[in-house]
Amino acid sequence: MATPGPARRLSESAVLDAAFAVVAEHGFDALSIRRVASALGVSPNALYTYVADRADLLRGMVERVMAAIDLSALETTTLSPADRLEQFAVEMRRTLLGHPGGAALIMTGPIDGPHSLLLNEALLRTVVDAGYSLDDAARASYSLQVYVLGTVMLEAADGGTGDPEREEALAVERRAALEHVDASGVPLTAQTADIVARYNTTEQFRWGIRRLIDGMLTTPSS
Amino acid sequence: MATPGPARRLSESAVLDAAFAVVAEHGFDALSIRRVASALGVSPNALYTYVADRADLLRGMVERVMAAIDLSALETTTLSPADRLEQFAVEMRRTLLGHPGGAALIMTGPIDGPHSLLLNEALLRTVVDAGYSLDDAARASYSLQVYVLGTVMLEAADGGTGDPEREEALAVERRAALEHVDASGVPLTAQTADIVARYNTTEQFRWGIRRLIDGMLTTPSS
């Protein structure tokens, strides 16, 4: 080894593993330096060898989650560019909601790590392939990310996990809750309760993202 | 008074005022029951008369922020429905980013208070006015909220406050940071650095929300 001192007993990767394990078992709110350390059988301050502070730990976790997103739908040339974008968006939403703490993590700070750049790059390639200018491709790429991340945030706040069964259960629950809303001030909302209850579903996500994509890919270049 | 016991020295409204004052002065991360209590010159536990717990305080604050959003653009019948939606979206983003802690607050839990319902209702009216079915109007209303809230979340994580000057300063800063990115793996991102640096600006927001709106209002009913 090139450096003096005792060999490290852990690695940043092991710390991240433990952090995700804590989130998976006890939930994102229970994530703490002390808990991760105890899961690793190590004193809390030992972690500061591997991460600068709690925020740095979160950055590392965000990077992991972003890396877990499968970009391959964007390269599936048998699909139209619009279909590629839609399929990728669905995949991105699914991954973020399914990953333990994924949704909570994307809200903890800027999303600008290496894997986020790669994701942006893959999106850019797809839109450019569709025949759009680089500038418009960049704007479209960001808008798509906005939509996906916004969805994930709202669904996570509502308790969603990406699991279809849970999605269905939440929709039923939400439908029941809407029965108790006073309809007098919000008649249209009351009339559309069946739709409102299903806001946080894959179908609604597809509905919106598809229209965003179509809006972006049909408007002539600015 | 109908109830026994000493008169209340505060009100939920006063507690919320103090909470926003704390956020305005010390930032959202410094918001705590104890700080709010001390700002009110009262012991921490006194707040529990007015709010059930910290989460309940946050709920109240979210409600306040949602109430601050001006819905009048949606009723401006001199504009086309699409223009009304766009103008409202811009206003909603501006309000959330400008309100102290507004962006952070919308990420703290579900957004389903009374004022959120009113906002949804006003959106529904506008889309229905444009000639769309109630069901599509509901879906469109949610999609627009997703886009606005997603934008606000990402911009807030990046340090945005809705202030145009700050927006400009952040764009310059971000442009400089992109110089140091290794362009080899992400050539298109590097080529579009001028756009990427301006992702979190009002222009980019208008670009995206307009295309979402157009995509929603031109696609025939499902």
Next chain:
DNA sequence: CGATAACTCTGCACGCTGTACAGAATCGAG
């Protein structure tokens, strides 16, 4: 080989958090 300097990890400490619990003070109703 022995000294040195670098490095990892532990233990203690500080100030902060939300909030449970007990009790004092204050009031309206019987």
Next chain:
DNA sequence: CTCGATTCTGTACAGCGTGCAGAGTTATCG
């Protein structure tokens, strides 16, 4: 006047991030 409900204070506990001092381990240099 008493009783019970209500508001607020004070104390206490378990937990948090992390600064600091020191013990132990190791590669490199004289």
